[in-house]
Amino acid sequence: MTSTAQTPKNTPLGDAFHVYDTTLRDGAQREGITYSAADKLAVARLLDGLGVGFIEGGWPGALPKDTEFFQRAAAGELELRHAALVAFGSTRRAGVRAEEDAQVRALLDSQAPVVTLVAKSDRRHIERALRTDVAEACAMVRETTEFLVGEGRRVFLDAEHFFDGYAFDPDCALRVLDAAVQGGADVVVLCDTNGGALPLGLSQTVTEVIARTGFRVGIHCQDDTSCAVANSVAAVQAGATHVQCTANGYGERAGNADLFAVVGNLVTKLEMPVLPPENLGELTRVSHALAEIANIAPDTHQAYVGSSAFAHKAGLHASAIKVDPELYNHIDPATVGNDMRVLVTEMAGRASLELKARELGVDLAGQPEALSNVVHRVKELEAGGWSFEAADASLELLLRNEIKDDPVRLDEPPFALESYRVVLDHAQDGSVISEATVKVHVSGERVIATAEGNGPVHALDAALRKALSPYLSWLNSVELTDYKVRILPGHPGTDAVTRVLLESSDGQAEWTTVGVHGNIVEASWLALCDALVHKAMWDRVPQASSPA
């Protein structure tokens, strides 16, 4: 099997502090997430690479994909360098012996070396949802824990609805924790299951529970008050040594505590080395990779790892940032693998456009007129729905076009469009076919080419490649790696427009271009042309190793 380790390996704090990830179980409750077993293996590998201490893989027996995940992990598909693998499940049902409960057997069968049992610790839930009494609820916890520990498993207890339960009936809530510890559990995790807690109150409860019980305490927070990260950190400050979170805060309702923000705060603010230090620079990359697998657009404004987390817009700041970047960022973005960016918008004005040009390697020194022209042009385009904030390559083309004698700009575009036509047919038999014809001029020739594709943009891209690739040797290395569509509602009196962002790659560099038009196909065409022109421009600069 994958690993029988029950403690984190090769991490600075070892078993003394647990970063416990539950993306694959609680994170998967988020609206819109559906992991396959293969996705789950990929997520686990990324989290392990980061160095988290525990990875909760799912609920074997309850969900077929989770059962499959544990089977494949046990069969050797998952090798963990840092983390211990955890199976999540409930205690035995009321009135059944632990060893005879199918759900408990499934936990054993998963072969996960660590098991987290969930149990109700709020008397109202015990009586109204479980329909049993506190004594039996405690017996369920104690006996199930005892059984699993007897079978060689390490057991943690997730005490559901703990904070509400403790406020309502502290004695009952503490009895449930006690039952787990009596049974052999070594961490009791206080869960703010409905997410209604605030840091000061939660922190007091954690302090009190530790003082009254002496147990090793963990924390699990939901984000319903928008305080999950703050609550998790406050619990650690109050003595919790095990913190449960999910990648990017994925989870039911408003989500869970975001692993990246919790770790960022613990490491950079509280100076707790909870991950191997050499992995911190991977936080941003891993966050985005996990968003990809979850098939959710990364939250650009996410703390620490969002693409906007260190993006400065205000003209006021932009000028000062030139002098002293550390005065304006709470940490050095490189610490977490992120970058500072200066955004080009009408609010930013000349100072940030100048700074941005420098970032892109465009020399505006002594060309105040070029700068004015670019500022004017950007404003004009933005009024029509364009945005260059995420499209550096299109902005670079725009900048270079304004500069006299720019050494990089092409004298001639690599190709010129005469016209294109796209035809979409939904035939009587239900089949749908997209076909595009382009007429272009390249290397002094007029070329006509037709191709089919899955959709109109794909067909257009295919036809253009067919027409150009005999003439442009670099074209085959260029791939479209991402395509984003945004419908911008029109302002009163105007029609909606479509904004397309296109990410391209040549295997070495990636660059992003933008196109805006009332017609989605034309918007895509504009972004596509910029992408190819940008590549052509950099391709013939001998010393340039990579565009953008």
Next chain:
Amino acid sequence: MTSTAQTPKNTPLGDAFHVYDTTLRDGAQREGITYSAADKLAVARLLDGLGVGFIEGGWPGALPKDTEFFQRAAAGELELRHAALVAFGSTRRAGVRAEEDAQVRALLDSQAPVVTLVAKSDRRHIERALRTDVAEACAMVRETTEFLVGEGRRVFLDAEHFFDGYAFDPDCALRVLDAAVQGGADVVVLCDTNGGALPLGLSQTVTEVIARTGFRVGIHCQDDTSCAVANSVAAVQAGATHVQCTANGYGERAGNADLFAVVGNLVTKLEMPVLPPENLGELTRVSHALAEIANIAPDTHQAYVGSSAFAHKAGLHASAIKVDPELYNHIDPATVGNDMRVLVTEMAGRASLELKARELGVDLAGQPEALSNVVHRVKELEAGGWSFEAADASLELLLRNEIKDDPVRLDEPPFALESYRVVLDHAQDGSVISEATVKVHVSGERVIATAEGNGPVHALDAALRKALSPYLSWLNSVELTDYKVRILPGHPGTDAVTRVLLESSDGQAEWTTVGVHGNIVEASWLALCDALVHKAMWDRVPQASSPA
């Protein structure tokens, strides 16, 4: 002018507690937001309708749109029932008299009755960015405040980078606050400008500053540690009586403290009536309307007001929720104008699909086979990229199709497609034309119609309407109100697919449908057909006042 009030009106706490919104100034710093002056007026009206105490409208003199906003507000375009209008700006420059500083004059010219002055309170910023000394920085604050107060303005001070500044040199930071109060400011706002604070430390500083100065203290938090809401609430618990936030947390980098979460927490957790109680039920609507104006998709997972904030997915919970919804939500969603939802996904299983059917008014009682078929069908479609979580109308059609003798389902679809063709032409003159032809069967006739549109989907919709409207009287009342496109990257070995969500309205009800296909136009077509079938179905049910 709009109003000369300097205190909140018709709010439960009057001037004793300030909910101060800075969406129009600090919120507008968010990457991707560009407000026109008209947008700003619309935002201010919505915020005022909610009952916030202060609306910071922008930075007159620094940004032309902000100057225009204040002019139009003063000219009578903005009538405020609750809020006082605030202009934001900096103090006089070093070495210039306040009354002669153009920026300070612009604040007066804005005619806003309240002015918030921003000033640096961190000695490093004073010395390195302002390039002056603490004495002159304090004089700039005191004299500018004095001048504006002398002109009849109420003045607040935003002490920039206060928490870092106080940690570095507490004496300097307090001198800046003192200068403002000497000049006549009545609130000093401690700003966590780079957003690096955590609640426990921030709360201690607020307590200490209040104890040492006795000043009226406000709080302004950025979200770089993902703790802006928690920090704001902690500051209030420590004695701050003025809290600055932005709608949906919009703001530079990771954003600001979210008005809706801060207000939700203050009202429902700390029982502070900071808004007129009759307006609380508007929070969700206003949050979404403000997202519309900002042209940013609402954050579905936002605390309190997100469409998923009370959405339950787990099969485990779904069955228990039927019994006791209040055990699973931290507040009654109706308090903030939100709804509980049950999500239909493979994880939810039969229990939640049954609950969802009840929510949609579909009777599955005694039809276990129909339920099984729907569960199977939903799983199958989800594997292909479909998602019904946001498309109740498509799900309803799917449900009713499986039920024997459903009283609402149409015996015949209102129309049947034979084929369609869409042609897109980018002509040599650069013009782009989309034209669609549909061949449909309706009321026993075969109809062919052709129409043009801005883009392929628009043309297809136009052609379909042209073909059908002579036969279907209700068609003209149906409008497409929103159109969302999501590209779903393919899993290994599969192509990407496009998911389209279509929101329709007939002026009374709104309903959402979904279509998924490798081709964006076909995906749109599928969603469009569902939208029209759903309307046709409800249109002929006599007692039904509204679909979905």
